[in-house]
Amino acid sequence: MKRFKILKICIIFLSFLLTVSIALAGSLPDEWTEINPVGFEFNGLTPACSDAPGTTDDEFSFFVKGGKKNNIVVFFQGGGACWDYMNCVAAPTYTQEQTEVLEQFSDDMEGYGLFDQTEKNNPFKDWGFVYIPYCTGDLFWGANDANYYGTTIKHRGFVNFQAVLNYLENNTNYPGKVFVTGSSAGSYGATLAFPYIKQSFKWSNVYLLGDAGAGVLSETFATEGILNWNVQMPEWIFPDGYDPSLTMPVLYNAIATEYPLSRLAQYTTAFDGTQIFFYNVMLNINDPSEWYNITPQVAGTWHYTMKNYAQYTAATSSNYRYYIGAGQVHTIMMSPKFYTEDTAGGEPFVDWVSHMIQTPKKWENAGDENFIP
Numbered sequence: 001m002k003r004f005k006i007l008k009i010c011i012i013f014l015s016f017l018l019t020v021s022i023a024l025a026g027s028l029p030d031e032w033t034e035i036n037p038v039g040f041e042f043n044g045l046t047p048a049c050s051d052a053p054g055t056t057d058d059e060f061s062f063f064v065k066g067g068k069k070n071n072i073v074v075f076f077q078g079g080g081a082c083w084d085y086m087n088c089v090a091a092p093t094y095t096q097e098q099t100e101v102l103e104q105f106s107d108d109m110e111g112y113g114l115f116d117q118t119e120k121n122n123p124f125k126d127w128g129f130v131y132i133p134y135c136t137g138d139l140f141w142g143a144n145d146a147n148y149y150g151t152t153i154k155h156r157g158f159v160n161f162q163a164v165l166n167y168l169e170n171n172t173n174y175p176g177k178v179f180v181t182g183s184s185a186g187s188y189g190a191t192l193a194f195p196y197i198k199q200s201f202k203w204s205n206v207y208l209l210g211d212a213g214a215g216v217l218s219e220t221f222a223t224e225g226i227l228n229w230n231v232q233m234p235e236w237i238f239p240d241g242y243d244p245s246l247t248m249p250v251l252y253n254a255i256a257t258e259y260p261l262s263r264l265a266q267y268t269t270a271f272d273g274t275q276i277f278f279y280n281v282m283l284n285i286n287d288p289s290e291w292y293n294i295t296p297q298v299a300g301t302w303h304y305t306m307k308n309y310a311q312y313t314a315a316t317s318s319n320y321r322y323y324i325g326a327g328q329v330h331t332i333m334m335s336p337k338f339y340t341e342d343t344a345g346g347e348p349f350v351d352w353v354s355h356m357i358q359t360p361k362k363w364e365n366a367g368d369e370n371f372i373p
Helices: 002-025 085-090 157-171 185-200 219-223 225-229 248-258 273-283 296-316 349-357
Strands: 033-035 062-065 071-076 128-132 144-148 151-155 177-183 205-211 264-269 320-325
Touching (some): 062 157, 071 185, 128 157, 157 185, 177 185
Parallel strands (some): 264 320
16 A cells, blocks of 8 residues: 555656646747847857858848647758868858748648648657847857857857756756758758757757768868868867867767667668769869869769768767668758658658667667669
């Protein structure tokens, strides 16, 4: 009898905690709302877009919407990258200022992939959402105002992310699940942001899915170009900060090892045209006339390096998986293709993502074949 009373008290207490948790997590606004992080600073820098020549506004803001469920998607927008005078100033290869994002948002978000609330198969139906725009050219990794031959570019992507994280820490508590993702440049942003988000929400199930950010880099980019960003690394995982020898497998392995109960994943198509383009830019940074001259050798090198990275990471990290679809299409998370992709071993991508967040649902790698374009 005494045991029963103790058990009853424990159940009531846990129910109380769950109720409080859900109530607190529901503090995001019911409708899509723009947040301007006025007054926030990180290492003396305020949130901002690039302020590149020809832009009219360097203001950064982000967008949030609460959901019926006690779960949150944190999405990092894509938009290229830049790391040299040639592609930061002379011939920009990145989104330089924030677009009118709120105009595309609606309650149902029909046609926008994981945001689509009209799709019955959406594993994120009724979740809350955080949308982080991209306008700094640094994959959300930077905290530096770089000087490119007299022109200053504000590489403050990490500063912008920290402003978002500060908002989440003050407006949500103990969501059951947090799904961290992003497309293209946002894939890299999501990857490096994941440890910070997990540290802030220690008791939540936090997942990471990088979309179209395989990390095939040239040597000069890794040892020279990226240094213009002042890359910020989670010091509890990388105490020595950024190392030019860092590769995506090393980054994913380190994060997977630090958080063995979290599930990490990547998606890409086998011959992603945009990723191959940026790899070619890295190889020919001083000659823009060669940027669009993509040879079969360049495409092939990118493909086999990408595949080796994915397979190596999966072999060395038990909580990591990959999905390699056929073709050349870039990104999937905000596309109708989120629900139709099924070229990797026959498993629909949406089912694969659902398995990822339905612990302990069986969840396997997909797409081991040598796809042709």
